[in-house]
Amino acid sequence: MIHYSLRDNKSKNWMSPKQRTKNSILILINRRSAMIKLPMLCLLYTSFFWMETMKDEFVRIVQLSDIHLFENPEDSLLGVKTQESFAALLEMLKKEEFSFIILSGDLSQDGSDASYLRIAKMLKPFQVPIYCIPGNHDNTKIMARVYPVENISNHRHIVLKNWHIILLNSQIPGSVEGYLDRSQLHYLEHCLQTYPEHHAIIVFHHHPIPVGSAWLDKLGLTNANEFWQLTENYPMITAVLFGHVHMAVEGKVKNIPYYSTPAGCIQFKPHHDAFSLDHIPQGFRIIELYSNGKLKTEVKRLPKYIGHFDQGAKGY
Numbered sequence: 461m462i463h464y465s466l467r468d469n470k471s472k473n474w475m476s477p478k479q480r481t482k483n484s485i486l487i488l489i490n491r492r493s494a495m496i497k498l499p500m501l502c503l504l505y506t507s508f509f510w511m512e513t514m515k516d517e518f519v520r521i522v523q524l525s526d527i528h529l530f531e532n533p534e535d536s537l538l539g540v541k542t543q544e545s546f547a548a549l550l551e552m553l554k555k556e557e558f559s560f561i562i563l564s565g566d567l568s569q570d571g572s573d574a575s576y577l578r579i580a581k582m583l584k585p586f587q588v589p590i591y592c593i594p595g596n597h598d599n600t601k602i603m604a605r606v607y608p609v610e611n612i613s614n615h616r617h618i619v620l621k622n623w624h625i626i627l628l629n630s631q632i633p634g635s636v637e638g639y640l641d642r643s644q645l646h647y648l649e650h651c652l653q654t655y656p657e658h659h660a661i662i663v664f665h666h667h668p669i670p671v672g673s674a675w676l677d678k679l680g681l682t683n684a685n686e687f688w689q690l691t692e693n694y695p696m697i698t699a700v701l702f703g704h705v706h707m708a709v710e711g712k713v714k715n716i717p718y719y720s721t722p723a724g725c726i727q728f729k730p731h732h733d734a735f736s737l738d739h740i741p742q743g744f745r746i747i748e749l750y751s752n753g754k755l756k757t758e759v760k761r762l763p764k765y766i767g768h769f770d771q772g773a774k775g776y
């Protein structure tokens with residue numbers, strides 16, 4: 461379990477809104493034409509109260525998903541060199557500010573030691589903690605042997621000032637579809653009951669809702685109903701994040717927002733009943749967790765698709 465504190469996004473060098481308002485008011489009072497300035501004073505006071513209520517302390521995090529690295533960095537997935545597309549995403553990530561990264565599964569395509577070590581090496585320059593969960597392509601035994609290494613942790617519970625993030629393993633070894641077994645659901649409930657006042661985010665690899673593509677919807681979280689039923693007992697669950705679908709999806713179940721993140725390599729075409737790849741560029745998700753319980757999120761994509769995928773691909 462890891463603890464973080466929230467940060468304030470206002471520059472320390474700047475005068476605080478309270479100080480600025482007070483200074484402005486004093487200047488106005490000292491002038492002879494105070495009566496004329498009365499409406500201005502009212503406006504300043506209104507701005508002051510507005511600024512006080514809009515204090516925007518937040519934690520900014522990044523979700524990267526479905527990187528599918530190989531032992532050999534030259535290898536490709538359906539024509540796309542996964543090392544190359546991941547490197548391009550990391551280049552774009554250098555322009556962002558964030559506190560930590562979550563890798564939501566399918567870090568590796570072949571489950572090799574080399575692929576897990578190379579991810580750690582590529583992410584090391586960001587100098588932030590990195591958390592991960594396995595996807596269907598990952599080898600959990602190898603991951604447990606290789607991690608923690610560099611910035612990559614094996615912690616599955618991140619606790620902030622009034623938020624916490626619970627990372628679950630939805631992998632069924634040897635299967636493409638997923639399942640949250642007893643131990644994972646017990647762990648989830650244990651975390652939720654330990655921090656009942658904290659806003660909670662739950663992350664796992666497989667999609668717990670149909671995304672509208674028949675071939676993909678056979679490969680989601682097979683006990684999604686059980687998961688959503690459990691969430692009914694915990695009103696502080698604020699969002700569910702996942703990967704696996706290689707596309708950006710957003711929606712709500714039982715009033716709980718869910719979000720997926722585009723893959724770091726090949727993208728699946730939304731709303732296609734048969735396997736189909738998309739030209740939309742690779743991307744990642746930024747999530748901001750505010751101290752008042754508000755969550756803001758957006759997907760950021762590369763300016764252009766990296767690589768040339770196999771147009772005739774019928775599966776992966």
Ligand SMILES: [Fe+2]
Binds near residue numbers: 528566704706723
């Ligand atoms: Fe994947």
